[in-house]
Structure formats: structure tokens, C-alpha cells
Amino acid sequence: MSLLEAELTWTGHAFERGIQVRLEGSRIAEVGHGLGSDPRRLDNRALLPGFVNAHSHAFQRGLRGLGETFPQRDGSFWSWREAMYELVDSMTPDMMYEISRHAFGEMLDCGMTTVGEFHYLHHDDSESGFIFDEVILDAARDAGIRIVLLMAYYNTGAIGQPLQGGQRRFRCASVDDYWRQMDRLERLVDGEQQRLGVVAHSIRAVPLNDLAALHAEAHRRGLVFHLHIEEQVAEIEQSIAAYGRTPMAALFDAITPDARLTGVHCTHTAPDDMHRFIDAGANICICPLTEANLGDGIADLPAMVEQGGHVCLGSDSNARISMLEEMRWLEYAQRLNLQKRGVCIDETGAIAPWLVAAATINGARSLGLDAGRIKPGMLADFCTVNLNDPSLAGADEESLAAAIICGARDTAIAETCVGGEWR
């Protein structure tokens, strides 16, 4: 049992002084003023919920700085995908462990206490055995980050096409095979620091029947369900060519969306489809740094904000790992595109509470975790901000949240705490 008091504490809408937080084990037991007379004081610190990184492919950290030369001057998402497959082809268990553990460490450094690891690279060069799944769990445990292993089902190279080359390392032979592996993993995770979620990689990689079967079983088990959807125009074109409808329309025909569903990207989703998706309570995960690096395009965020959509954030390709920059550029990409300031705003018109919610509460919702806010019953996951960091000089209680988002460097994040354990 322990009692904390930071100089400032984020209450969900603002920073407040004098707030104490009592922990019991790995959870928050009580939050309020004057809970005890001898708290552990976090001076010069602002206490925030730990950031929730709702979408990561840890192994892609190995691509940082690669694939940034375009001799053919036709740089596209698909050329990057080829570079990624080269890395996939060379991956060994040791490499997978080192790269993932390092990526998870960088996530903690920048305040992320949970990662939703969207994991589709299952096999080494034997192309079977799911050896990398356990490696990821080990790497997360050793790094000290909370993980929801979002186990990806990957079955086709493109719609109706066999897997090719490196893709065979992603292979799930059948839905039954997938659940056998999930059952094996279920025995390895503790259900709190480590949990499982279900993934259909994309409409490209998963036949619609399989998608429906996966989702039905995920629903029965009470697990969250994620998929990549409508990131690239080509993906939509391929779906229309094969199925006569968009990936989102095909998804609606296969499953009933609900609050446990997360669509990753939704960059090019049609307005009506987006409306229906949000109306069902489903989550949208946007990955600003990766979508920019890959040249995906800019999602229709104003419509999502207007409708009260649950938007969360992911570091995705991990070409750069910074939740502050993800928050900032979620808003900034919209400003550039619309020539308008203040897109991601709450009911008062403020950007900071909306963007902090995207980085915390909404990520936790997408991953099915009691986390992302400093409230009794929630997991004791925090990050702290060093109020003496030069990048925050001049900020007061009121401007601090926006100063952190717009102006702070990554190292203004001082400490993280996962399940009551400070790092």
C-alpha cells in the first residue's frame, strides 16, 4: 500500500494540485485530497495516466532509417512493404527478442506503459511453430511494459491469393490452428501484465468466412478484436474488385461491430461507413507518425470528433517512438489539411484533454483494459512529466497540458510506473 502526491495530477480534464493517489498492489485504490499525512511526494512532477500505445509492430523498429531512399522516384507504401519483407526473411528468435525488447524500452522511455502488440510475424525460417509469439511476451516482460498480445490471423497473400515469400512466416493454417495457438498462449500470460486479443490482419490477408469465425469466438471469449482497415486506396480497390464492396462494407457483412472492435487507420473510409462504425461504439486507432512516413493520407477526423468517436493512437511501424509527437501530429495533420486550428477538441474547445484521452483512456478501451485514467479501480499505470524540463519553462497549471503536447521534448517524460512498479 502506498500513497503518492505529485505536484500536479491529471484528473481527465485538467491538472490539479494537492491530489493524492493511494495504490493497493497493482491498482489505484483511492484518489482525492488529504487521504494521508505522509505521502511519497513527487516534487516538480506532473502525474499522468501511463500512455497506451494501441497499435505496434515491435519488430519493424528494425527498419528505422531504412527504405528512405527512392532511386525510382516512385516511393510508395508498397515499396516500403518490400523492405519490411526483407527484414522478415532474416528474422531469428534472438533478433526478434532484441529488437522487440529495445522497442518496448523506448516506449517506456516516452511514457507508454501499455503496448497493444499487433503481432503477425509468428514463425522463424521453419515457417511454423509460432516461435516468435512467446519471444514477444518474454521481451515485453523483461522490458517491464504491460502488453496485450494482439494475435494476428494471416492466411492469404492478397484476397484469394496464396502466401508468398516472407509472408509464409505470418501463416495461420486455419482458424482451428489459430485457436490452438491462442490456447497455448493463454497458459503463458497472467491476464493482467500480459493479456491476449484477437486480430484479423486485414481484408487482404483474411478470408471473410474466417474473419467471421474468428470474431465469433473472440466475442464468446470476451476478447478485443482488431484489424487493419482502409489504410491504402489500393486495399479498397482490391476489395471492391474481389467482393464488390469496400473492406468496411465487407466487415459489416461478416460481423456486428461493437465496443470491443478496433479498426486501425480508417484513412480512406467512406463517411457513411465511418458513421456506422462509430455508432456501434467501435474504436479507431490512428498512427500519425507511421501514416505520415508511409504516405497513407489523412483520415476524416473532424467527422470522428463530431460524432464522439473513440480515437486512440498507435506507434505502428515504430520508425519513431513518441506519444507526444503522435498526439501533436494527430491534430497538426488536420490543421495543415483543413487550414483550421482546433480539430481534436473537447466540449470546451480545448485540444489537450481530447488528445490526452486519445493517448490514454481511449487506448485502454481499445485494448479492453481498466487503465488510462487516475481513478479508483484502475491499473496503477502512470507516467510523470518533469516540470523543470526546459521545454516546459513558462507553462502554468492551465497551459501545461497543451505545452506538453505542442512543445515538450520526449525526455520531459521522467518516470513510468506499470502496475504500481516504478521504473
Place this chain on the structure above:
Amino acid sequence: MSLLEAELTWTGHAFERGIQVRLEGSRIAEVGHGLGSDPRRLDNRALLPGFVNAHSHAFQRGLRGLGETFPQRDGSFWSWREAMYELVDSMTPDMMYEISRHAFGEMLDCGMTTVGEFHYLHHDDSESGFIFDEVILDAARDAGIRIVLLMAYYNTGAIGQPLQGGQRRFRCASVDDYWRQMDRLERLVDGEQQRLGVVAHSIRAVPLNDLAALHAEAHRRGLVFHLHIEEQVAEIEQSIAAYGRTPMAALFDAITPDARLTGVHCTHTAPDDMHRFIDAGANICICPLTEANLGDGIADLPAMVEQGGHVCLGSDSNARISMLEEMRWLEYAQRLNLQKRGVCIDETGAIAPWLVAAATINGARSLGLDAGRIKPGMLADFCTVNLNDPSLAGADEESLAAAIICGARDTAIAETCVGGEWR
């Protein structure tokens, strides 16, 4: 006299090993292999030219985190401008010194060794006397940054309109008055660590006759000439209403552009005008973080790159100070907009050399300095990158430059050196 050898040294196109750099006083005397047997070794460091921040308004650092709430839901550039005027109204010499010195310190922290300080807030509440000009020079000297004080002429509140409210603190009564102050400043600067440049604030704030007169005298004195131009659509509309032509067309009628001219922003410049501007050898300064924060829009960079335009970078409003993020998002904003990767590329198709040039050589060109490259005769201005920073783990000699731009955190910048003096 001193001899340096970093583990890696940037040669303008790539990082190379074993390069030694001999300094004499504040300049680089010699660069090559095997210049001496006992160099000062910079282990685990990559040596780069110091970054050149070609456009800053240091005092706007005081606005960080402010103006990010939009209760009317009509957030625009012009509402930010009002917030800026509030700061202007309250500015004292002490505040000006503290804010500017702090901003210059943050610039050095992130590898900027020179600032082009586009300085238009001249007066305290007495609304005359140019008291802030000397304050800026003091702040830069005390922070240890090289400065080109880009002295701004500001005469009208809008085209043909008198100055209003806080704008009176920007006032230059006449062109003669301006040059009297420039002569005074000329005696305060040493011509190397501190220099002067000439600025017409914008078409909004400077009558065209005055602009022509300022430019003629700047040309006679061999000084660089900067102006804000075509950042906002409203500015272009006002120019067309008043002059029957765009700001750029009005500029061409008033002066002959050359390599000493820098247009800051050019966000909405018409293709023909842009072509003529670049053809004359003039420089374009883009400020990605500020233009994003202000919702300015996205310049037509592909045309600039194609034509070989000299594009440099500025931290402008200093809402955030990070040359790495400016470089990264110069390219990324284009990728989002065009759904294409690899816009800012050199002749080999690589983004890193092009973007490093924007942050170094091109900034130095815009400010008229012998800086921005590690070559004999250049100013001995450097920044170093810590090769052990976690954000650079896994990068090799070849991928390092792109890894720094796409993936490094600010604190991967380890040291700076201005005119041979290490900080």
C-alpha cells in the same frame, strides 16, 4: 588550433569514418584523412554542421501552450495572432531577455548553432526607442548562439492602415528611421558571432515604396533581405484587393529577387511566381511545426525540389523547438498530402542529404553566412549526435542519417560548437 576526429563525420552526402577536422580560431582550416596523429577524439559521436535556424521570433516562445483552446470552434491563424498581441502588450525588457535567452538555449540544445532572428517587436510600452533590439543581441550572446538579427521594418497595420494597439511596438516611423537604428546596431555587432540582415515584415506591414527603398539599401550594403510572404490565403486576398496583384507579384514589381532574398513560408504561392522566384536564386524558408500549428497549409514542395530551389527551415513561433522534427515533417507533410513517399530527395533519391542541407547549408545561404558545411573556410559550427542514444540503436553508417531524421529524439543531439567554442 585544434584537431578533431569524430567516429563519423557528415561530408554533405554521407557519414564517413576517419575524417579529421582542423580548426583555426573560429573557422575550419582543413578537413581530411590523416591530418595529424593526436586528434581530439569524439567517440560514439557523429559530427554534423550545426543546424541553422533561418527564421525565429524568439519572444513567441512565451506563447507555448497558450491559444490552444477554441471555444468558438473557429480556430484560425488570426485568433492566434490576437493571443500573440496580448503577449506583445505585456512585454518588458526583462521578459524579452529571459524568454529570448531561454529560447536560444533550447535551440542550442537541439543542435541549432545559428538563429536568424526575424525581429519585429522593437519597443516596450514607451512605443519607441528600439529598446528590445539590443536585448535580443544580449540574450543571444549570453546564450552562446550565433545570430543574424533580421531587423524588421513594420509600418502599417494592414495595407494602407495605421498601426493598432500592440502593433505600435513594432513601429518603424520611416525608412530613414530604420537605417538610423541599423547604423546604431551595426556598432554593437561584431560581424561574425552577430550580424545584421534586413527585413520587410510583409506586404501587409510595409508599403511597396518603402519595400523597394529598404531593398535597394540592403543591396548596397550587401545584406540579406527577408520577408514573410503568402503564408495565409487572406494575405493574398488583401493584396489583390489593394494592389490588384498577389504579394509575390507586387514584390517582383518592387525589387529584383536574387540569392540574398528569402521568402518565408510561400505556402500559397502561384506556380509561375514560385518558378520565377526560384529561378532568380532566391531562398524559401519553410517552418513545418509553426505552419502546422497555425494551420497555414502545405506548400508545393515537389515543384521547389524539382527546380532545385534553396529551401531552408525555421522554428518561427517556437511553439516547439526541434530541428529534427522540422526536417522530418517537411517531408512527412508532403507524404500525407500527396500519398507518396520521398518528396524531398537528392539526385540519388535519398531524403537525408536533401533534408540535412535544408537544415544547414541552405539556412546559411539564406542568412549570408559561410557555414552549414564541414569544409575549409567555413565557420566552425557543429552539432554532434550521440551514437549510443537508444533512439539510434541498430542504425549503421548508411542508415544513420535517415534514422536521425525519422527516428531520433531531440536529446540524441549531444553537443554543439559555435565558432570553435564547445558548449
